[in-house]
Amino acid sequence: MARMTAMRGCLLATAVIAGSLAALLPGKAALAGSFQVNPVNINLPADKATAALTIRNEDDAPLSVRISAFAWTQENGADVYTPTKDVLATPPIVTIPAKGSQTVRVGLRKRDTSAERTYRVIVEEIPQQIEGKTAVQMVLRLNLPLYALPKTEGKSELSWSAWRDTDGNMVVEGRNSGSLHEQVLELNAKTASGKSINLSKTMGVVLPGSARQWKIGKPEGLTPGASFQLVTKTAHGENQESLTLEKR
Known part of the structure; x- marks a missing residue:
C-alpha cells in the first residue's frame, strides 16, 4: 500500500501548481479558488457517528471540491499518511455556489472506540475546465486532522529527549x-546560565503510542553533554523537563 510522509503542521494549506513547472512560464494567468473550512480540527466523539464540516466558498464563482482521507501514524519521528477507505465523507464531491457554503458529514465505516484513531482529511479544489483560455490553475488543498476519540477518558503523557545527530544538528523528540x-x-x-533559547515554533502533534521529532539546527549555547530545561508549550499549557543534550 502506498504511503506518503506528511508535512509538519496540524493545518496545511498548500497551493499546488497544475502542470508542474508550467507556472514558471511567462504570459499565463494564474487562477485560484478560495474557500474556508470549519472546524480545522475534526473531533469525532465515541457517541457520535459523524462530525460536521462546513466549507464556505469565498470566491465570486462556483467552486468544486473533493474530500479524501488518509490514515495517520508516526514512524521514526515523522508523520506518515496511508491511503484508507475507513473514512466516509458525505458527499465526497461538492459544488458550492459563489459566496455559499456546504456541510459535509465525516464519519468512519467501522468504529472502534477502544482507542483513539487518527486520520487526515484532505479538502481539495477541483480545477476548473476553461475552454479557449491559456491559464495556470492554482489548486487550494487543505489538510485537516481527524481524531476519532475513544469511549473511555484518557490523556497524553509526553516524555522528551534531545541529541546532536551526526551532522551536528539538534533533534528534539517527544514520545507519547x-x-x-x-x-x-x-x-x-533554558540553559544552566539562565539563557532562554527558542528552539521551534513549528506546531506538531504527538500521537498516542508514538513519537515525533523536531529538527532544530545548531542553536548556540547548547553543546553535547550540556544540561538544560526544555520548556514545551502545548494545547494544555506549559511544562518544563530537565534534559541533557546527547551526542549520537
Missing part, C-alpha cells in the same frame, strides 16, 4: 505513552 494525542505549539530551552 498516553492514550490521547498532544498538540505541541512551541519548544524553548
